[in-house]
Amino acid sequence: MRPTPRLTRIATLLSVAALSVTTLAACGGGGEAAPAGQSGGGGGSDKLTMGFAQVGAESGWRTANTKSIQESASSAGVDLKFSDAQQKQENQIKAIRTYIQQKVDVIAFSPVVETGWDTVLLEAKRANIPVILTDRSVDSTDTTLYKTFLGSDFVAEGKKAGDWLVKDSEGKSEVDVAELQGTTGAAPAIDRKEGFAEAIKAAPQIKVVASQTGDFTRSGGKQVMEAFLKSNPDIDVVYAHNDDMALGAIEAIEAAGKKPGKDIEIISVDAVKDGMTALSEGKINYIVECNPLLGPQLMDLAKKVKAGEEVPQRVVTEETTFTQDEAKKALPDRKY
């Protein structure tokens, strides 16, 4: 078991508090032109300036997450400088260094992978710029390098997926699972794998017979599933670490003349509209929700951090799960 931040997460779950909107005057910063590949105006002196380094635009979840952050910044009066790292850690590090040079008030980012952040986080700390992790965490043992981590409990998500399969597999003698992993080294890929593996220990007839990354993208899911179907023609279940890869797998399964949701069951994570639609149509069997609407909480946290107020070291997002019937009911009101 890796030492942190998982242990930190568990330890700090207890300190999770409901966040309330705090209105306060925030110090300004930035004000310089946005660098190439980045958007956002220069900060006025009376506005809080946030530099946000996004992972990319790899999935429907990410698109909804970006929209939530941009809209919330605008309604909270936060001057947002936004960059898209196109799933590359070096681009995120570059963006964070630019935000440090621009002297923004707060830096927030969703780390593409867990490792390799200590140097740049130390640079931010030395420049006296607080950092908020959103969505994904880092493996830094020095937790003073960031103020708080706002996002889902990915291990719990994987566990929920595995628990459903354990129940669904009752009375079956053999259940062969193909796993479509998220981006290698990313916290949700590591944790969802771990949580699922933990849960299926309760049912020895469930075996993960193939497991490979599809990089959280639809095309990645399709490509890997095509290869799985050739190497493992008897796959019973697909466990996809996100909806986009599950949707790609559906295309591959249908192209191979099989029925997704029937011949091969599919479990996924996210619950974005496209995933929920496939679930309601019977092509996916179960989805564990991962909530991308982190913008409002992020803006509240940023204002508190800037004001020097105490914030919990860990803020866990509330999430649910969906069966096919529940998806049919939830779809009309689904926001993303």
Ligand code: AHR
């Ligand atoms: O970090 C959250 C994950 O990243 C979402 O589950 C996935 O869709 C996204 O790419």
